[in-house]
Amino acid sequence: MSVPAGSVPASEDLAIGFADVRAAAARLEGVAHRTPVLTSRTLDAMTGAQVFLKAECFQRGGAFKFRGAYNAIAALDDETRARGVVSFSSGNHAQAVALAAQLHGIPATLVMPEDAPPAKLAATRGYGADVIIYDRYREDREAIGKRVTQERGSMLIPPYDHPNVIAGAGTAAMELLEDVGPLDLLLVCTGGGGLLAGSAVATDALSPGASVIAVEPAAGDDWKRSFDAGQRVRLETIPRTIADGQQTQAPGVLTFPIAQRLVKGVVLATDDEIRAAMAFLFERLRIVVEPSGASALAALLAGKVDAGGKRVGVTLSGGNVGLAQFCALLGP
């Protein structure tokens, strides 16, 4: 496990504090689902731990992303919001922005990679958004997003590097801790780090003794390398992993300092370990979790953290995987 190296930023230099998470929770009240916390005797027996699964696969839009997107849009002033929003995403954030914009009655433009799962493209369009397709291995989604922002006068809602997106994401861990009480460990699926940073802030406030651990795909270990180096390290190529929501090349500018201060370490899950976790969730818990959303549980099931005898929270961060994609990944 990688632990943070180098100098650690002070609390007052972080992008958000727990008050921002609380404010997000107030904006999300009655709009986002308070998703269930699932437990499994089988899982506890397999891990020797007491495991609490925060099932964001049952969130609106199918992933935790709705929390941050809705919070960021709700926090805009009326005039800005009315001009609409733009975002770029491999999928779940796109759906979240599209749905949150629809609920606010404003236009949304989404810049999505051409190899995004068809189910995610269809769902985003289903929420009434305008979708712009790009080639993720040749074009720069951020540049396209910025161009659209300028052309249309819309506000960019980034997928993680935004205080209100991070604060919104943090409400998932806040709910988990409110529901089950203090934890010893919290394993968080990590891509750009919005869920990680938000969860770390909420956990620092509500369960300060808990160790928050980032879990990322082994093929895209930008967080591990960054923790080892004590600074943000950028991977040269986009990681090739089944965890399509965790193909980020570097930790976020805002999310990394929060993690340096509040996250205990980083562990990796291989694609095969993620497949095993998805299969376990399907057959034993009867729920559908996408590859990125199963990575934290994958690390736990693969013994990547010392969980024996501990109270362990695990994020299941999303469930947007189509039948065809699911069976291609896990079928015979």
Added chain:
Amino acid sequence: MSVPAGSVPASEDLAIGFADVRAAAARLEGVAHRTPVLTSRTLDAMTGAQVFLKAECFQRGGAFKFRGAYNAIAALDDETRARGVVSFSSGNHAQAVALAAQLHGIPATLVMPEDAPPAKLAATRGYGADVIIYDRYREDREAIGKRVTQERGSMLIPPYDHPNVIAGAGTAAMELLEDVGPLDLLLVCTGGGGLLAGSAVATDALSPGASVIAVEPAAGDDWKRSFDAGQRVRLETIPRTIADGQQTQAPGVLTFPIAQRLVKGVVLATDDEIRAAMAFLFERLRIVVEPSGASALAALLAGKVDAGGKRVGVTLSGGNVGLAQFCALLGP
């Protein structure tokens, strides 16, 4: 839709009344899960109804069957119970009896068909039961069950034709009605009729204005034929359908009179309609429901009942389908 023909039995001649369902609920308190009632804006928009899904796929043992099996075993006197229990089942009742026996600390013997889904065989053995395999197209499971009963002195726990099994099954509808209030329609997945009869008794007491509708696979329309004839009709062969929990050849001796009195009618779901319902539940609700468990929703989605503007309860009766089986049924 078939409606009951011929003379209808009087209430006092039925195998159970609502007091039996209440007694079952007391025995199951703190042992069975009070399963969630799921709703979906998408589903409501597709059907024009307000739909409440009783998700027994999240019950212990993966299906509503645990309710009846546990209730029947809990109601035995201590001496009888100590000699153990025997049952025959295509799978879910087997798992339920095995688990309920394990929880009571007594031995269980299960007579299961050789073509039962491997996941169900494995789960039944996993609960510590002794499994006897038979050929479902050549041997009589009831005869095998009775022989084992005599040899071992164990009590037979039948899959549906037993008052305490029916009463236990009825607690699912009781919970649904307690949670969401009166309904206009309740669609019930029907095999031998334990869930149907128990649900009808609970609904008659708690939501007397509701129409209870049985849903069975089109390939095995023994309930429809029986309703049309006004008496139990036995199919000549075991129906070949993907709904392996609904391959009964005739309504139960105890369950049919209850249905004649309290069930409004029978509708059929084809295997393709069941596949479509399973896919919808996977992709939109992110839950895993087995073919038999999706049949009631299949009938609703296929427009087999007039649901527009109504408050409609739907049982999702079980979720025991292995990954390989699921992808073989629904994959590309």
